Amino acid sequence: MKKLYLTILTVALLAATAVSATAQTKVASVDMKKLFDGYWKTKQSQAILESSKAELRKEIKDMADGLEKTQTEYKQLLDQANDQAISADERDKRKQAAGDKAKELNNNKAALEQFQRQAEAQLADKSQRMSGNIVTEIRKAVADKAKAGGYSTVLNAAAAEVVVFSDPGTDITDPVLAQLNAGAPIDVIKPAGLPLTISTNLP
DSSP: OHHHHHHHHHHHHHHHHHHHHHHHOOEEEEOHHHHHHHOHHHHHHHHHHHHHHHHHHHHHHHHHHHHHHHHHHHHHHHHHHTOTTSOHHHHHHHHHHHHHHHHHHHHHHHHHHHHHHHHHHHHHHHHHHHHHHHHHHHHHHHHHHHHHHTOSEEEETTOTTTOSOOOGGGBOHHHHHHHHTTTOOHHHHSOOOOOOSOOOOOO
16 A cells, blocks of 8 residues: 555656646747848848959959950961961961960960859858858847747747747747847848848859
């Protein structure tokens, strides 16, 4: 009988502990994609990247124009080297000049290709660093808001496989976004329609 009593008491205590633990656990949800897309620093970062891309496009165009000019000069020298109307000595000189121009053309082409690769790598690295910093700030804001609301766990509602059901009352996305954008410059949050996907491919 005493053994049965102890067993019942143990089960009761375990049940009470489980109920207490459940009562202390407050779970909230947040849409990380909405926070990232709506954060003013995301738009600011996109504008900075677009400016960098515009500068790189200009440099690439200038290099491409120079390459085209060298190509034209090479063709002219090649035509002159085969022109029977001029002397053999002059044709030899033009042939030598065409060979030198061909080397210059190949060097310029290689330089342009290398510059494009480096430009895309730099943009990708810059984009990754900016995105990483933004996500870090968002996570901190979510953590601060969760602690203030007494939530012990916050699930990402943007990941469908993580959240099956979420009570709208436990969604803290909007208050976190309001907190993030509280100090946003007007000229940053006012424009609309900027693409939020950071692209590093140069046309």
